[in-house]
Amino acid sequence: MKWARYGGCIPAILEALERVSDLDEAFKAWEVRISKKEMTIILKEQEVWQRALEIFEWFKRKGCYEMNVIHYNVMIRVLGRARRWVELETLIDEMEKNGIEFVNSTFGTLIDVYNKGGTREKAMHWLDVMKKRDIEPDEVTMGIVVQMYKTARQFEKAETFF
Known part of the structure; x- marks a missing residue:
């Protein structure tokens, strides 16, 4: 099995x-x-x-x-x-409506799937939301964001973020 x-x-x-x-x-x-x-x-x-x-x-x-x-x-x-x-997006709206707190892994997952899905602008949006909520990225989220910048060939941004 x-x-x-x-x-x-x-x-x-x-x-x-x-x-x-x-x-x-x-x-x-x-x-x-x-x-x-x-x-x-x-x-x-x-x-x-x-x-x-x-x-x-x-x-x-x-x-x-x-x-x-x-x-x-x-x-x-x-x-x-x-x-x-x-x-x-419906799921995200539902989370917010039901008071389900976004945690580090939520932001990391959102950034990752939007970036890999070719919608880097949305990935950046979730990085901005994370910053506005004063949530410090954990190691996994940090790696996801650095990889996103590297894929976009924005090496200075990756280094600055890191």
Whole structure:
């Protein structure tokens, strides 16, 4: 089984999600006892952005799951890699509306997906928002920003930022 490394109920859940399209049916055996960590793994393991979004929405709809910044960050990455900008913007609006605080990894992920998606202006926007909120970039975010400048051949900006 390709998910055996996770142990616990994760392999069985992921297998059920591959076999069964109806989420109520797929999650039936585990519905009320999926942990936040398991939710994160389930979302990360989805190969198709539509399925990940469908599962994310299902978790929210059920009401017994608390969606946290990590779950939103996973979905930002999923939607960004798929270049689903409208869905990504909707997700960002939802985070702000629901008071989910953006953390370092949120900004790093936004900067990374927009930059890799060819919309460097949006990546720069999120760097500006991060600065305005007085959030110091961690090592990972710092690396993402430096790489963005290097890719744009703006070596002085990369050095200044670093």
